[in-house]
Amino acid sequence: MSASRHPALLSTDPELASFVAAEEVLQAQTLRLIPSENYVSAAVLEASGTVLQNKYSEGYPGRRYYEGQQNIDRVEALAIERAKGLFGVDHANVQPYSGSPANLAVYLAFAKPGDTVMGMALPMGGHLTHGWGVSATGSWFRGVQYGVRADTGLVDYDAVREQALAERPKLIFCGGTALPRTIDFAAFAEIAREAGSILVADVAHIAGLIAGGAHPSPADHVDVVSTTTHKTLRGPRGAMLMCREEHAKAIDKAVFPGLQGGPHNQTTAGIAVALHEAAQPSFTAYAHAVVANAKALAAALLERGFDLVSGGTDNHLILIDLTGKDVPGKVAAKALDRAGIVVNYNTVPFDPRKPFDPSGVRIGTPSLTSRGLSTEHMPVVADWISRAVDAAAKGDEQALAAIRAEVTDLMAAFPAPGLPLS
Numbered sequence: 001m002s003a004s005r006h007p008a009l010l011s012t013d014p015e016l017a018s019f020v021a022a023e024e025v026l027q028a029q030t031l032r033l034i035p036s037e038n039y040v041s042a043a044v045l046e047a048s049g050t051v052l053q054n055k056y057s058e059g060y061p062g063r064r065y066y067e068g069q070q071n072i073d074r075v076e077a078l079a080i081e082r083a084k085g086l087f088g089v090d091h092a093n094v095q096p097y098s099g100s101p102a103n104l105a106v107y108l109a110f111a112k113p114g115d116t117v118m119g120m121a122l123p124m125g126g127h128l129t130h131g132w133g134v135s136a137t138g139s140w141f142r143g144v145q146y147g148v149r150a151d152t153g154l155v156d157y158d159a160v161r162e163q164a165l166a167e168r169p170k171l172i173f174c175g176g177t178a179l180p181r182t183i184d185f186a187a188f189a190e191i192a193r194e195a196g197s198i199l200v201a202d203v204a205h206i207a208g209l210i211a212g213g214a215h216p217s218p219a220d221h222v223d224v225v226s227t228t229t230h231k232t233l234r235g236p237r238g239a240m241l242m243c244r245e246e247h248a249k250a251i252d253k254a255v256f257p258g259l260q261g262g263p264h265n266q267t268t269a270g271i272a273v274a275l276h277e278a279a280q281p282s283f284t285a286y287a288h289a290v291v292a293n294a295k296a297l298a299a300a301l302l303e304r305g306f307d308l309v310s311g312g313t314d315n316h317l318i319l320i321d322l323t324g325k326d327v328p329g330k331v332a333a334k335a336l337d338r339a340g341i342v343v344n345y346n347t348v349p350f351d352p353r354k355p356f357d358p359s360g361v362r363i364g365t366p367s368l369t370s371r372g373l374s375t376e377h378m379p380v381v382a383d384w385i386s387r388a389v390d391a392a393a394k395g396d397e398q399a400l401a402a403i404r405a406e407v408t409d410l411m412a413a414f415p416a417p418g419l420p421l422s
Ligand code: DSN
Pocket: 036, 099, 127, 177
C-alpha cells in the first residue's frame, strides 16, 4: 500500500518505507485510546510534508534574518491570524517546536533561574514542565506543586490559593496531562491576581475542545495560553503561545531569539490548515462528540466495576485506577496493546506504585471520535477493556487474541482520516 502513497520513499529507502507502511496498518487496525493522540487529516499531512521545510526564516513575518520569505511570511501570518480568531486572543506565536519548548519560552519571558514557580504535580496529573523536579523547569527554578484532593480527585482551589499566597510564585501553571475534569480558569485567575503571579493555561490536551466550544476558554482569564497543536486540535506536532498584547513582545523574544532558531515552516503550514479545519462547524460537532463519547465510555466502565479518578470525566480523558482489579497499570496496558487497544499506563493521584510501574491507565476519545465512533459504540469499547483486563489478570492470551480480532473488524468499518488504506 505504501507503493502508491509514498512511491519516492519506497524506491529510495524501502526499509524505512516498510516501517511507515507498518505504522499505517497499525494505526488503521487498532483502537487508539491514548488521549494525547489523534489522526490528522490528509490536508494537514500534505501541508506538513511540503517544500516549505526547505526554508530558513529566523525572525517573524516581515522581520526576517533571511531573504526569500515572500511565501513563508504569508503562511505564518495566516496561521497567526487563524489562531487569534479561533482562540479569541490578541497575539499568537506559532513557532514553538512543541509543548515543552513552548513552556520553557514562558519561563524565559517572565522568570529568572531560582524563581519560585507553581504547577500541578506530575503524579497528580500535571506536566514535567510545570516545575517538576526531573525537568529543567524544576531544577533551574524552585518548583512548588499542588495536587488534587484524595477524597474527590478534584483540585482544591482553596488549598491552591493558600499555597500561592504563601509562596508568591512568579508563574502559576494550570492544566496538565491527566485531568479528567473542567479547569476553572476564572478561579485560577483570581488566585494569580492575589498572589501577583503570571498565570499560564497549558491547554495542550483540551485545545480542540476549547476551539469547538466543548470546554470553557481561558482567553479572558489568563496571561498566557500554551498549547501543543497535535492533540484534540488535530494538527501537526507543534505548539503555540497566545497572550494579550501586553505580553506579546516578551513571548516573541523568548521563543526567538531566546530559545529557538528557525521555525519549522512546514509545521506552521500544517498548523494553519488545522486551525482552518477547527473553525468549521463540523469541528464543533467533533469536539462535542469527543466529550459525549468520553462520558458514555466512563459510564460504561463504571457499570463494569472500574474505579475512575474523580468518578468520571468532563472532557476527553478518563484515568482508570486498577488497584481494585489487582492488575498493575503496565500489565494492563501491555495486555490491552496485544488486544489491539492502545493506551498508556499512568500514575493515579497518591499512587503507592512507581511511575514506571503505576496503578492506572489513561484513556481518551479524540482518535476514535475522529474515526466516527459514537456513544452507541462505547459499551462495546468498555467491554473490550474489561475483558482484556480480566485476561491480563489470568494471563489468557487467547482471550486477548479474540478481542483483537473483534477490534480489527470494527475498525475496518471506520476509516481513519489521513489513512485511505483503512
Ligand atoms: N506527552 C503528552 C501526553 O501524552 O499527555 C504530554 O506532553
